[in-house]
Amino acid sequence: MSKKLSLTLACGDYEIIRPLKEGTVQPDGIELNILTAADSATRHWRFLRNEEFDIAECSASTYLVARDRGLPFRAIPVFLHRRFRHGFIFTNTGKGIVKPADLIGKKVGAKAYQVTAVLWLRGILEEHYGVPHTSVEWFTELDEDVDFNPPEGLRLSQIDQSKSIETMLAEGEIDALLHPDIIDPIIEKDPRVGRLFPNYKDEEIAYYNKTGIFPIMHVTGIRQELVEKYPWIVPNLYQAFEQSKALAMKRMRNPRLVPLAWYQEAWEEQEQLLGPDPWAYGLGEQNRNNLETLVGYSHAHNLISRKIPLEELFMDVSQGRKRGHFRT
Structure with a gap:
């Protein structure tokens, strides 16, 4: 029996990670121990200050500061939390x-x-x-x-x-x-x-x-030593997060799941205003504009010393053109 790499992921208890948490989706070659009890402020502190987790949902703003300071963290373009402000x-x-x-x-x-x-x-x-x-x-x-x-x-x-x-x-x-x-x-x-x-x-x-900005709040951080030692975990984790979100969104289309009288109408309104996938991962055009705006604010407010290019901030998750797709 092949042995999987055991990693700890700390994140919020979101619907979009439910398939990962329940084991319906498993990243290839990785066994995830998923922790969801900590509030955001505590999780970010424990990850960035103490390096307690292998992977963690992390404040986008503080991640920029950490990278500007050369702290040992990297990230993949998985954005588990967005919110208008x-x-x-x-x-x-x-x-x-x-x-x-x-x-x-x-x-x-x-x-x-x-x-x-x-x-x-x-x-x-x-x-x-x-x-x-x-x-x-x-x-x-x-x-x-x-x-x-x-x-x-x-x-x-x-x-x-x-x-x-x-x-x-x-x-x-x-x-x-x-x-x-x-x-x-x-x-x-x-x-x-x-x-x-x-x-x-x-x-x-x-x-x-x-x-065109639905503000990204959090990125998915990884301890740098892990991606240096096991570079294959980067696309594997990204694909697992994508699959988990796709399954969750498919499930959430059922209005019986949520105790809201006009849930279906709210879902349709969101789709009309924000498009079919407002929670998109990756570095597509909308996410680039989103993140570059945040980087610009961070630099203008003297939190970071330069406008860091997104290619320095996020690991390449590509598996080649027209490769690495999945079906739900």
Whole structure:
């Protein structure tokens, strides 16, 4: 009996990896131990700081910083998490912030400065709404996944460990908050906290129609020593992720699976707005535009020293022209 290479993958518990998790899809020659319990911030820290996992879903923003610093990580163009971000700018409702320009000169919080969601939002606010990232005073809660020194002109402070950035927003200690998740005051309908864009879905659709970008949040990182020792795992893993997503999307077309009254309509609306595969992997034209925009924001905000070409950031997963295809 041939022995497979045993590797640990840490990622979110997504439908698109269900076939991998359940063993319906198995990467050729690889036995995956899949861990899904950790939240994103913890997983990224443990991967980039401690190298605890062989493969991990990883913050795209922090991966750029890690590669710029020459840290021992590579990635394949598998993007397990995307999310539009206009609905994740929260404000204290007593501060008179009704439009993006009102953020200028204000105190703005973030979970961490390097977080991909926050990088996208800073870039979008600067490019599309005229709010320079240096025009606000920044306050963060978590340590960064990769250490960095704030560049000259950036006002950035870390709050005391005893404080919560969400509580500070509700109590008016900060004026606004950019966050990767729906914050507790919104869930609890705290009247002191609202969204900068109450009609955020309309803003996100307009943004997509203008740019073609459905923001990539996470890449799939691999410890560099593994790809150097076993280069064959790169296309094998990529193919397995592709197969897993294809099977998951085929399964998800069944409206009986999800307890939503208008699930089918939501699926059809997504397809009409974003096309047949908005979760596409690889470095096709749309993903290149997506990632090059993020690289540009990272460089403009002095997180990375140069605009790193995508060919340096992602391993080549090709198996040759017209080769390596599969059928679901």
